[in-house]
Amino acid sequence: MQTLGNFKLPPFFNYPPYFTLQPVRDTREKQVQLWKELILDYCKTQKISVIGLEEEFPLFSNPAIESKDLFINLCISAGSLTHEAREAFLAALVSEAGRAEWLDKGHRKCLILWHRIQDWADILLNFVKDNGLEDSVMTVEEIRSGPESRGTDLQGVDRIILMRALKLLEHKGKLAIFKGTSADDEGIKFSR
Amino acid sequence: MRRRPGIGGLQTAAAARDQYRLLGENVAKIRTDLMKEQLATFRSQLEDFARKHKNDIRKNPAFRSQFHEMCAKVGVDPLASNKGFWAELLGIGDFYYEIGVQIVEICLAMRAQNGGLINLQELCSLLRQKRKGLREAVSEDDCLRAISKLKVLGSGFEVISVGKKKLVRSVPTELNKDHNEIIELAQAQGFVTVDELERRLSWTSGRAIDALETLLEEGFAMIDDGHRDGRRRYWFPCVSSISSLGGNDA
Numbered sequence: 379m380q381t382l383g384n385f386k387l388p389p390f391f392n393y394p395p396y397f398t399l400q401p402v403r404d405t406r407e408k409q410v411q412l413w414k415e416l417i418l419d420y421c422k423t424q425k426i427s428v429i430g431l432e433e434e435f436p437l438f439s440n441p442a443i444e445s446k447d448l449f450i451n452l453c454i455s456a457g458s459l460t461h462e463a464r465e466a467f468l469a470a471l472v473s474e475a476g477r478a479e480w481l482d483k484g485h486r487k488c489l490i491l492w493h494r495i496q497d498w499a500d501i502l503l504n505f506v507k508d509n510g511l512e513d514s515v516m517t518v519e520e521i522r523s524g525p526e527s528r529g530t531d532l533q534g535v536d537r538i539i540l541m542r543a544l545k546l547l548e549h550k551g552k553l554a555i556f557k558g559t560s561a562d563d564e565g566i567k568f569s570r
Numbered sequence: 571m572r573r574r575p576g577i578g579g580l581q582t583a584a585a586a587r588d589q590y591r592l593l594g595e596n597v598a599k600i601r602t603d604l605m606k607e608q609l610a611t612f613r614s615q616l617e618d619f620a621r622k623h624k625n626d627i628r629k630n631p632a633f634r635s636q637f638h639e640m641c642a643k644v645g646v647d648p649l650a651s652n653k654g655f656w657a658e659l660l661g662i663g664d665f666y667y668e669i670g671v672q673i674v675e676i677c678l679a680m681r682a683q684n685g686g687l688i689n690l691q692e693l694c695s696l697l698r699q700k701r702k703g704l705r706e707a708v709s710e711d712d713c714l715r716a717i718s719k720l721k722v723l724g725s726g727f728e729v730i731s732v733g734k735k736k737l738v739r740s741v742p743t744e745l746n747k748d749h750n751e752i753i754e755l756a757q758a759q760g761f762v763t764v765d766e767l768e769r770r771l772s773w774t775s776g777r778a779i780d781a782l783e784t785l786l787e788e789g790f791a792m793i794d795d796g797h798r799d800g801r802r803r804y805w806f807p808c809v810s811s812i813s814s815l816g817g818n819d820a
Contacts, residue, residue: 394796397794401786402786405685
């Protein structure tokens with residue numbers, strides 16, 4: 379089994395045609411499904427929240443396939459996803475409600491929600507309850523990197539995602555967001 | 571015999587013919603009776619044998635396969651019915667029904683990946699994984715027997731030979747000779763190109779593309795365009811399935 383750091387890659391990652399978008403509908407559906415699961419799984423274990431389509435991303439190429447072909451001196455692009463394929467897989471995640479969102483109109487950056495925003499909001503509520511934070515005030519930065527969040531999914535959570543979850547909770551009256559002293563950090567007052 | 575003239579001569583000749591015929595029938599009857607007797611003896615011996623080696627037949631796949639061969643030679647099908655002497659004695663009917671059901675499950679689960687065509691070896695190893703912990707070992711011969719029993723369902727389960735390999739087809743799609751040749755060629759590297767088909771099989775590119783397109787449509791093949799030589803590779807999961815690929819030796 380091939381690994382990527384501590385991440386175990388699925389067997390299909392070694393099968394070259396999975397790196398070419400398949401033309402036949404049934405085959406492509408299966409291919410897209412496998413890639414969606416892989417992307418979510420990988421982002422979750424590696425705590426990755428944003429994928430840039432034009433940037434290096436470990437899943438988008440398989441050096442094992444590449445180097446094997448380099449050996450017979452044929453190609454350099456084997457085992458690497460085309461831009462079209464990357465966009466297709468991410469678009470499939472986006473179309474699955476709440477699993478991903480494009481961050482720009484040009485579809486160059488994609489926000490991966492391995493917890494849906496609603497789930498992040500629930501995690502936040504539990505976090506408040508577990509730490510007895512009702513009625514207290516925290517900054518957004520403290521939620522992401524304070525001692526209370528250490529070892530939880532909230533530690534180092536992407537700022538965009540955290541703000542989305544906070545706004546959802548504000549909407550429900552579970553907390554209030556207000557401007558803090560420094561311009562780039564907001565304060566959160568949790569309700570009881 | 572010299573033919574004598576007159577009606578007497580004709581009568582004698584007819585009588586002789588009748589005599590010969592009767593004798594012939596007698597000999598044939600004696601032979602058939604003898605054969606029947608021998609077969610009956612053989613059958614009862616086979617039953618004795620089966621009774622004696624019950625456990626070996628159940629547990630040892632090689633033994634089981636030879637036993638089946640022996641049965642076939644005397645016209646006994648231990649799988650014909652789940653009732654009756656053989657099934658009660660050996661309980662192998664249930665064994666094959668169970669394998670049959672598991673084979674159907676595996677084929678269905680893998681269909682999205684291979685279009686409904688799977689290597690017998692791979693099917694067997696998946697079956698063994700599925701049955702891990704059960705005491706009876708399962709051989710390829712057992713798989714083939716179970717699949718042959720599946721035919722009565724009319725669901726198009728069939729074993730086809732392509733080159734040296736046996737493939738199990740679980741979809742009704744018929745493969746023609748061209749398709750078989752392509753899959754056979756793909757066994758070497760796992761894929762073929764149009765070029766290769768033109769070169770190795772002396773086909774026109776039209777014929778090659780036509781056959782490949784059909785295989786693609788049926789889900790038996792997948793394309794791979796990521797090569798600098800610009801030649802599209804057609805991969806066949808049924809000859810080198812992803813489930814059997816292990817790490818870097820892929």
